[in-house]
Amino acid sequence: MSIRVAGIPGSLREGSLNKGLLRAAVELAPAGMEIKTYTGLGDIPPYNEDVFAKGDPEPVAVMKAAISEADAILISTPEYNYGVPGVLKNAIDWASRPAGKSVLNRKPAAIMGCSPGLGGTIRVQHALRQTFVFTETYVMVQPEIKIPSAAPLFDSSGRLTDDNTRQHLKKFLEAFVVWVQRFKS
Numbered sequence: 001m002s003i004r005v006a007g008i009p010g011s012l013r014e015g016s017l018n019k020g021l022l023r024a025a026v027e028l029a030p031a032g033m034e035i036k037t038y039t040g041l042g043d044i045p046p047y048n049e050d051v052f053a054k055g056d057p058e059p060v061a062v063m064k065a066a067i068s069e070a071d072a073i074l075i076s077t078p079e080y081n082y083g084v085p086g087v088l089k090n091a092i093d094w095a096s097r098p099a100g101k102s103v104l105n106r107k108p109a110a111i112m113g114c115s116p117g118l119g120g121t122i123r124v125q126h127a128l129r130q131t132f133v134f135t136e137t138y139v140m141v142q143p144e145i146k147i148p149s150a151a152p153l154f155d156s157s158g159r160l161t162d163d164n165t166r167q168h169l170k171k172f173l174e175a176f177v178v179w180v181q182r183f184k185s
């Protein structure tokens with residue numbers, strides 16, 4: 001069974017470690033899983049209910065289509081001030097509407113993240129899980145990927161080179177295949 005995953009980085013930064021982690025996931029995806037990275041987060045306007053009432057702006061429609069066409073989403077995000085980076089939260093707010101009929105409803109998901117410091121994105125991952133309760137998004141429970149002190153795990157081109165982390169990521173993705181299959185009819 002083929003599984004299409006929309007990969008969503010929570011950072012806009014060119015040299016983002018979390019983009020690097022997502023690139024590694026694309027590279028290490030198990031047979032039968034294809035991860036397509038969504039790159040339009042920076043184009044999404046600030047959420048405004050008045051704008052929503054007139055219809056989704058083009059970048060929002062593109063993002064919703066990317067999520068809708070995928071069987072699952074994989075978010076790779078940094079933590080900003082103990083929470084979800086604004087650009088990512090803003091995109092999720094758009095994606096969450098219309099409530100009850102959103103592209104996030106009953107969509108399998110996985111969250112991962114890495115930080116140069118010691119936190120390893122643990123707090124942002126819990127914050128995202130809380131948001132996904134309302135949207136009824138089925139976030140994989142275990143295993144988790146929250147990587148502290150991550151900078152040395154990548155080479156100068158941003159490729160994840162640390163073997164232990166690559167193995168861990170591989171197992172995470174294999175578990176994600178099983179998780180997504182649970183919800184496929």
Ligand SMILES: Cc1cc2nc3c(=O)[nH]c(=O)nc-3n(C[C@H](O)[C@H](O)[C@H](O)COP(=O)(O)O)c2cc1C
Pocket residue numbers: 011012013015016017018019077078079080081082083114115116117118119120121
């Ligand atoms: C506005 C801002 C807030 C941050 N807050 C946190 C934080 O709460 N916890 C943390 O571990 N790192 C924090 N950092 C550091 C980020 O983890 C670090 O910049 C990381 O490299 C960002 O991810 P990226 O490499 O994928 O862009 C913050 C960085 C910025 C710019």
